[in-house]
Amino acid sequence: MAGALIHMKLAVMRRDISGPRSSWVFGGALVGLLLAVATIDVATLNATHDSTVRDLLAVVFAVWTLGWMLGPAYSGQPVLRGEQFQLQPIPRRRLALGLLGSAFVGVTAPVTFVAFTALVAFGIRLGAVPVVVAVPAVFLQLLFVVLLSRLTAHLFGALSRSRIGGAVSALLNAAMLVASSSCWVVFIAVHSVLTTGFSHGFSITVRSLPSSWGVLAVEAASRSDWPMTVLPLLGLALLTALLWVAWTRSLGPARWTRATVRGSGADRAAPGGRLSSGATAAVYVKEMRTWARDPQRMQSFVVAPAFAVLTCLVPLAFHSTEFLPFLGALTALMGAVTAANLYGQDGTALWLTVLMPGSERADVRGRQLAWLTVFAPMTVVLTAVGIAVGGHPELRPWALASTVALLGGGAGLLPLVAVTQLAPGPDPREIRNAPLDHSDVTGQAFVMMIMALGTAVPAMATVLAGQLLHEPALRWAGLVAGAATAVVCYALLGRAAHRALARRGPELLYLMRTGKEQRGKAGEGATFIQAMPAYRRRLFWSSFLVGCIALFPQALVPLLMKVSGKVSRVWFLALYMPNAWQWPVIALMSVIGLGSFALAARIGLSELHAQRS
Amino acid sequence: MTMQKESDGGAPTPAADGQAAAFELVGLRKTFGTYEAVGQADLTVAPGSFFGLVGPNGAGKTTMLSMAVGLLRPDAGHAKVFGTDVWKEPERAKELMGVLPDGLAMPEQLTGRELLSYLGQLRGLDKATVAGRVDELLAVLELSGDTERTLILDYSTGMRKKIGLAVALLHGPRLLVLDEPFEAVDPVAAAMLKRLLKRFVAGGGSVLLSSHVMALVEQMCDTVAVMAKGNVVAQGPLDQVRGGVSLEERFVELVGVGAENEEGLSWLAR
Numbered sequence: 001m002a003g004a005l006i007h008m009k010l011a012v013m014r015r016d017i018s019g020p021r022s023s024w025v026f027g028g029a030l031v032g033l034l035l036a037v038a039t040i041d042v043a044t045l046n047a048t049h050d051s052t053v054r055d056l057l058a059v060v061f062a063v064w065t066l067g068w069m070l071g072p073a074y075s076g077q078p079v080l081r082g083e084q085f086q087l088q089p090i091p092r093r094r095l096a097l098g099l100l101g102s103a104f105v106g107v108t109a110p111v112t113f114v115a116f117t118a119l120v121a122f123g124i125r126l127g128a129v130p131v132v133v134a135v136p137a138v139f140l141q142l143l144f145v146v147l148l149s150r151l152t153a154h155l156f157g158a159l160s161r162s163r164i165g166g167a168v169s170a171l172l173n174a175a176m177l178v179a180s181s182s183c184w185v186v187f188i189a190v191h192s193v194l195t196t197g198f199s200h201g202f203s204i205t206v207r208s209l210p211s212s213w214g215v216l217a218v219e220a221a222s223r224s225d226w227p228m229t230v231l232p233l234l235g236l237a238l239l240t241a242l243l244w245v246a247w248t249r250s251l252g253p254a255r256w257t258r259a260t261v262r263g264s265g266a267d268r269a270a271p272g273g274r275l276s277s278g279a280t281a282a283v284y285v286k287e288m289r290t291w292a293r294d295p296q297r298m299q300s301f302v303v304a305p306a307f308a309v310l311t312c313l314v315p316l317a318f319h320s321t322e323f324l325p326f327l328g329a330l331t332a333l334m335g336a337v338t339a340a341n342l343y344g345q346d347g348t349a350l351w352l353t354v355l356m357p358g359s360e361r362a363d364v365r366g367r368q369l370a371w372l373t374v375f376a377p378m379t380v381v382l383t384a385v386g387i388a389v390g391g392h393p394e395l396r397p398w399a400l401a402s403t404v405a406l407l408g409g410g411a412g413l414l415p416l417v418a419v420t421q422l423a424p425g426p427d428p429r430e431i432r433n434a435p436l437d438h439s440d441v442t443g444q445a446f447v448m449m450i451m452a453l454g455t456a457v458p459a460m461a462t463v464l465a466g467q468l469l470h471e472p473a474l475r476w477a478g479l480v481a482g483a484a485t486a487v488v489c490y491a492l493l494g495r496a497a498h499r500a501l502a503r504r505g506p507e508l509l510y511l512m513r514t515g516k517e518q519r520g521k522a523g524e525g526a527t528f529i530q531a532m533p534a535y536r537r538r539l540f541w542s543s544f545l546v547g548c549i550a551l552f553p554q555a556l557v558p559l560l561m562k563v564s565g566k567v568s569r570v571w572f573l574a575l576y577m578p579n580a581w582q583w584p585v586i587a588l589m590s591v592i593g594l595g596s597f598a599l600a601a602r603i604g605l606s607e608l609h610a611q612r613s
Numbered sequence: 614m615t616m617q618k619e620s621d622g623g624a625p626t627p628a629a630d631g632q633a634a635a636f637e638l639v640g641l642r643k644t645f646g647t648y649e650a651v652g653q654a655d656l657t658v659a660p661g662s663f664f665g666l667v668g669p670n671g672a673g674k675t676t677m678l679s680m681a682v683g684l685l686r687p688d689a690g691h692a693k694v695f696g697t698d699v700w701k702e703p704e705r706a707k708e709l710m711g712v713l714p715d716g717l718a719m720p721e722q723l724t725g726r727e728l729l730s731y732l733g734q735l736r737g738l739d740k741a742t743v744a745g746r747v748d749e750l751l752a753v754l755e756l757s758g759d760t761e762r763t764l765i766l767d768y769s770t771g772m773r774k775k776i777g778l779a780v781a782l783l784h785g786p787r788l789l790v791l792d793e794p795f796e797a798v799d800p801v802a803a804a805m806l807k808r809l810l811k812r813f814v815a816g817g818g819s820v821l822l823s824s825h826v827m828a829l830v831e832q833m834c835d836t837v838a839v840m841a842k843g844n845v846v847a848q849g850p851l852d853q854v855r856g857g858v859s860l861e862e863r864f865v866e867l868v869g870v871g872a873e874n875e876e877g878l879s880w881l882a883r
Contacts, residue, residue, distance in 0.1 A: 167813055262762040263724030270730040270744060282734035286727075293764065347718040352732070352780075353683055355712055357703040359735055404620040427718040480836055506686045513717075610646070 001094050002101035005080055009102040013081045025107060026539060026599065028442070030546060030592065032111035037585065039064070040114075043121040044578050047194040047337050054219050057122060058212035061141070064115055065211040066180040068145040071108070076442045078103065082251035096248040103146050116141050117414045119214050126222035131230055132220040138213035140236045143208065147243040162259035166295035167302045174306035181224045182314045191484045213354035258432065279359055285365025289415055296345060300338035305378055307334045312386065319482055324390025325399035328383025329406050333452055335375040335516075336410030340448040341441050342367055342418040347427035348512050364415040364498040368490065372411050379407055379419040397466070397475040400484035401459040408486020409455025412493030417448045419500045422508060424515045443538075458485050532607050543600040551593025559586050633696035634709075635660045635788050637821035641680045643673075650676040650845040655691070658788070658821050658836070663814045665834030665851075667860070673843040674823040675715055678792050682712045694788055711781030713774070715792035721766040725756045725776045728765060729783055736784050738848040743783075750779040753809065755802070762793055770797040778806065782813075789813065792820040804875035806869055807833060827861040841868045 016025050036491055047053050066593065068578050072078070080102050103109065117139045123134035156173070159165035198206070206212060213232035220228035263269075275281045291297045308330035312323040314594045343350060353363050385395055423440030425431075459482035466475030501508070532540065558572040567575055574585040630710040636658035643651045648786060658664045668674050681692040683699045683706070692699040698880060699705040725802035726747055733743030751757040754775040759766075765776060781789055789810070793804050810820055810833070824830055830837060831851065837860065838848035846853050846867050855863050 011614055118726055170876065251761045260767060261722075261764060263722075263727055263764050264724060264762065266757065269724060269726035269747075270734075270740065276740055277734065278736045279737065282731050286723060286731045288718065291724040346720065348716075349718040349720050352719070354684055355682065355707050356735065357707055362735065428721040429718065429766055432721075506684060509684055 001090065001098040007138045009080055009105045013106060019230065026543060026546075029107045029111065029215055032107065033588075033592070036111050036115035039116075040118045040121050041581070043118040043125070045194060045579065046284040047197070051203070051219075052194060052197040053122070054215055055206055056193065057118060057215045058209065060118070060205045061116070061181050061207050061211040061215065065111060065145050065148065067109075067211075068112070068149040068175050068288075070173065070180065070462055071149060071154055072143045072178050072442065078150070080267050085542060088205055092251055093248055096244070096251055099150075099251075100146070100244075104142075107143065109146060112145065113138070113142055116214075119218055122213065122215065123221075126218065129224075130221040131216045133233070134214070134218045137233060140233065140240060141211070141214045144236060144240045144243070146245055147240060151243055151247050151250065153275065156248070160295050160299065163293075163295045163298045164259075166298040170299040170302035173299075174303050177303075177307055178310040178314060181311070181545065198439050205508045210236060247309050253437065254478050255428075263293070264288075278371050279362035280369070281364050283368050287367050287370030288373065291370060294345075297339075300335070301374060303338050304334035304375065305382060305570070307331075307332045307448045308382060321390040322392060324386040325383065325392055325395045326402065327386035328379040328381070329456075331404040332375060332379045332403060333381050333449065334404040335371070335379070336337060336406070336414055336452050337445050337448045339371060339414060339420070340417045340426075341423050342414060342440065344425055344439055344441070344507070344512070345428070346420070347425070348509065350505070350509050350512060353501070354509055357502070360498040360501040361503070364494050364501065367415055367495055368411045371414055372407065375410070376407055379403060394573050397463045397478050398460070399438050401463055401478035402456050403482075404454060404479065405456040405459040405482035405485050408483075409452050409489045411486075412489030412491070413448060413455065414491045415497035417444060417516050418498070419497050419504075419508065421447050422511060424512045455485055455489050456482070458482075482513070488581070496581040532603075536603055536607060540600055540603045543596040543603070546599060547593050547596030549593075550596060555586050555589035555593055558582070562586075626733060633660075634658060634693070635695060636664075636681070636790070636821055638677070638681050638690070638694045639692070641677055641687045642689040642690065643676050643680060643685065643687055645665055645760055650826060651680070651845055654680075654840075654843075656681075656821075656838055656845055656848065658819055660819055661693075661814065661817055662819055662836050663810070663834045664819070664821045665830035665837045666821065667825060667827065667837060668823070669825065670842030672705055672868075674840055675767050676738065676843075678790060678823060679714070679822075679839070682710065682714075682790050683707060684712075684714065691734055700749045707787055708784070710788040710790055711784065711786035713781045713789070713791040713794055715796070719765045719776065719780075720772075722764055724762055725768075725772075725779070726751060726761065726762055726873070729779055729841040732780060732783055734851055746783060746785075750782060753805075754779055755805070769801050775802065775806075778809075789818065789820045789822075789863065791820065793824060794822055795824060795826060803829075827859070827864060831860045832857075839864060839867050 008528070015243065019389070040058050042060050043053065045053055045056065047056075078099075080099055082095065082099065087096075090098075119134045119138050119141070120131060123130035123132075131205060156169045159169040197203075208215060213236045217229050217232040220226075270276065271281070271285045273286050290303065308327050312327050312332060315321070315323050353359055380403070383399055421444045423439040423441050423444050459478050462481040463475050463478030466478065554573055558574040561567045561575070574582045575587065577585050634657045638654055638655070638656040641651055641654040654673075656675045656677075666674055666678075676685065680687040680690075681699065683692075683703055686700075691701075693783050694706045694709045697709065699706040720731070720823075723731065728741055729732055729750065731746040732738075733747065736748075748757075749803075755780070756772065756775055760772070765773070768776065774797070778791070778794065781791070787861075793798075794806060794810075798806065808828075814820055822830075822834075834851065837851050839846050841852065847863075851860070854860070
C-alpha cells in the first residue's frame with residue numbers, strides 16, 4: 001500500500017517538475033534548503049548563556065511547525081487524500097499508513113528533515129549521549145509536524161465550507177501567520193539576544209510548546225538529567241500517537257455538511273437604481289454578490305484586517321505603538337495578496353467573457369471597483385483608528401500616504417496579477433465541499449506582495465525626502481504622490497489587465513481547463529528557447545541563474561580562497577560559517593549549483609527533442 | 614416564446630451574397646504537443662438546418678467546436694458564422710451565435726435569474742427586454758419557483774445544462790452551437806429541450822449539436838457529420854450518410870470498432 005502510494009506521489013512530482021509549477025517547486029526547495037542551513041547555523045551559535053541557544057532553537061522549531069500548519073492553506077490540499085480511496089476496499093489504518101508514507105516524499109519533508117538535524121548539531125556541542133538522544137528526537141519531531149499539518153488542513157477544510165467557519169479559519173490563519181512572522185523579529189535582534197538571553201516568561205512559553213520538547217530532551221541528556229530526557233520524548237511520542245489516531249479517524253466519510261447559501265428572490269435578482277445599466281455595473285453587482293456569498297472570499301475579507309490588527313498588537317507587548325498607524329495600509333496590502341487569484345477562483349467561467357468580446361474592460365473595472373468597495377472603507381477606518389489610538393503625529397504622513405498608495409496599487413495590480421500569474425485550480429463546483437482544495441497560490445501571493453509594496457515606493461520616497469530635508473510640506477506631498485500613484489496604478493495597470501485578458505482570453509481558458517500552458521509555436525527563426533512555453537523558459541533561466549550563483553561565487557570562489565589561505569568574506573555564505581561548517585556549505589553549494597545546471601540542461605535537451613519531433 | 618422574432622430583427626444581416634452558410638468550418642486543425650486532436654475539420658451547416666455531430670469519446674468534437682466558436686485558438690483554418698470570421702471579427706460573429714460548452718463553470722455564486730440578468734446587462738440589452746426574456750426562459754426551462762433562490766453552485770447536472778441553454782438563447786442568436794446538450798439530462802427535461810430546439814429551427818434558426826446518442830441525432834437532425842480520430846469522416850443529409858442502414862450501424866462501420874477485443878475478459882463469466 002505505502003509503496004504504491006509513494007509511487008503515485010513520485011509520478012505527480014515528476015509531472016510538477018516538468019509543469020507550470022516547476023519554477024515554484026524549484027525555487028521553494030532552494031529557499032527551504034537555505035532556511036534549513038540557517039536553522040542548523042542557529043544550533044552552532046555562541047551565547048553568553050547556554051540556555052539562550054536552546055531557546056533560540058525552540059523558537060526556530062516553533063516557526064517550522066507553524067509553517068507546516070499554515071502551508072496547506074496556501075498550497076492547497078496534498079495531492080493524495082483519503083477521499084480518493086474511499087471506494088477501495090482498504091482498511092483505514094493501512095490507508096493512513098500509506099498516505100503518511102507518501103507525505104514524506106516530496107520537497108517539504110526532506111527539507112524540514114535537514115532543518116531538524118539542527119538538533120543533532122546541537123547535540124554534537126553537548127556530547128555523545130545528547131547526539132544519541134537527538135537522532136530519535138529528529139524523527140519524532142518530523143512525524144509530529146507532518147501529522148499536525150494534515151490534521152490542521154482537515155480542520156481548516158471542514159471549517160471553510162461555511163462563511164462563518166471561513167471567518168474563523170481566517171482568524172486562526174492570521175494568528176499563525178503573525179506568530180510565525182513575528183518570531184523573525186527575534187533574529188533581527190539576535191545579537192542582543194545572544195548576550196542578554198530571553199525574558200523568563202517568553203522562555204517558559206516557548207519551551208512548553210511540543211515543537212521544543214526535542215531540544216529539551218537533548219539538553220537534559222547533557223546534564224545527565226534522565227527523567228527530563230525521557231519525559232519530553234515520551235510526551236512527543238504520545239502526542240504524535242494521538243494525532244495519528246485522530247488523523248486515521250478523519251479519513252472516514254465526511255461528517256460535516258456544508259451550509260447552503262441562498263441567492264436573492266425573483267424580484268431582487270436584477271439590480272436597481274444606478275447599477276441597473278452598464279456593463280461595468282453588471283460585473284460589479286455580480287462580484288459584490290460573490291464577495292457576500294463565497295466562503296473563500298469571506299476568508300480573504302477576514303484574513304486581511306485580522307493579520308493587520310494582530311501584527312500591530314504584537315509590538316504593543318514591547319510597549320511599541322509605532323505600528324498602529326499602519327493598520328490600514330497593512331490591511332490593504334493583505335487584501336490584495338489574499339484576493340490575487342480572482343480569475344483562478346472563478347475557474348473556467350472565463351468562457352463567458354471570451355465569448356463576449358469587448359466585455360473584458362467591464363470585467364476588469366467591475367472587479368476592481370468591487371475589491372475597493374470591500375476593502376477601502378475598512379482600510380480607511382483602520383488607518384483612522386490606528387492614528388487616533390497610536391498617536392505618533394510624525395508617522396501620520398507615512399501612514400496616510402502608504403494607505404492611499406496601497407489601495408490604488410492593490411486595485412490596479414489585482415486584475416493584472418490575476419491574469420498574468422493565474423494559478424489554475426479546480427472549478428468551484430468540484431470543490432464546493434472542500435474549498436481549500438484550491439490551486440497553489442504561494443508564488444502568486446509573493447509576486448503580489450512585492451509588486452504592491454513597489455507601488456508604495458514613490459509615496460514613501462517623497463515622505464522620506466521630506467523627513468531628511470526637514471520639509472513638512474514635502475512630507476505631506478507624499479500623500480499627493482500616493483494618491484497620484486494610486487490613480488495611475490488603478491487606470492494603467494487595469495488597462496494592461498483587460499488588454500491582456502482580451503489578447504490571451506482563449507489561452508487563459510485553456511490554462512484553466514487543463515492546468516497547463518499551451519506550447520508556443522516555433523516560428524521562423526525562433527530559437528528553441530523562444531519557442532518554449534513561458535513557464536519552461538522561466539524555469540530554464542532561473543535554474544541557469546541559480547546554478548551560476550551557487551557554483552561559482554558561492555562554491556568555487558570560497559573553495560579557492562580556503563585552499564590558497566587568502567580569505568575575504570565579502571558575500572560568500574560559507575566563509576561566514578563556523579570553521580567546521582565551511583566545507584559542508586561549500587559542498588552543499590556545489591551540489592545546488594551542479595543540480596541547477598543539470599536541470600537547465602535537462603529542460604533544454606527535452607525541449608530541443610520535443611521541438612524536433 | 615418570442616425569441617425568434619426578436620432575433621430576426623435584432624441581429625446583423627448575413628453576408629451580402631445571401632447564400633452564406635450558417636456555420637462554416639474550413640480546415641480547422643489543433644495539435645497538443647505531439648498529439649493531433651483535430652487533423653482537418655471541414656463542416657458546413659446550412660441556414661435553417663438541424664445539424665448533428667456524432668463521434669466516439671475522444672474523437673475531437675469538443676476541441677473542434679471550441680475552435681469554431683472562439684474558445685480555443687486553432688493552429689490552422691477558420692470558422693465563419695453567416696459569413697463573418699469568428700477569429701477576425703469576433704464581436705460580430707459571437708453576437709450571431711449562442712454557445713453551450715460542455716463542462717465549463719459559470720459564475721457559481723449567482724442564482725439562475727441573477728446570472729441571466731447579469732449577462733443581459735453585460736450585453737447591453739435594455740432592462741425590460743432582459744426581464745421579459747429571463748422570465749420566459751426560466752419558466753420554459755423550469756428553473757423558477759422552488760429553485761428560484763438556489764445558487765448555480767448547487768445545481769444538478771441537468772439544471773446546469775438548462776441554465777447553459779438559457780445563457781445561449783438569451784441574446785436571440787441565429788445559430789446555436791451545443792456541445793452534448795442531452796448528456797445527464799433526465800427524459801422529461803430532454804423532451805422539453807427537444808421541443809424547444811425544434812421550435813428554434815422551425816423559426817428559422819440553425820443548430821449544430823454534438824452527441825453520442827445515435828437515436829437522438831437520428832430523430833432530430835436533418836444533416837449529420839461523423840467524426841473519428843480528429844477528422845470528419847462523413848457528412849451530408851441524414852439519409853445519405855445512413856445509406857439504408859441505421860445511423861448506429863453506419864457509425865460503427867465508419868469509426869471501426871473491433872469486435873475481437875471482446876474475446877478477453879473471460880474472468881467476468883462466473
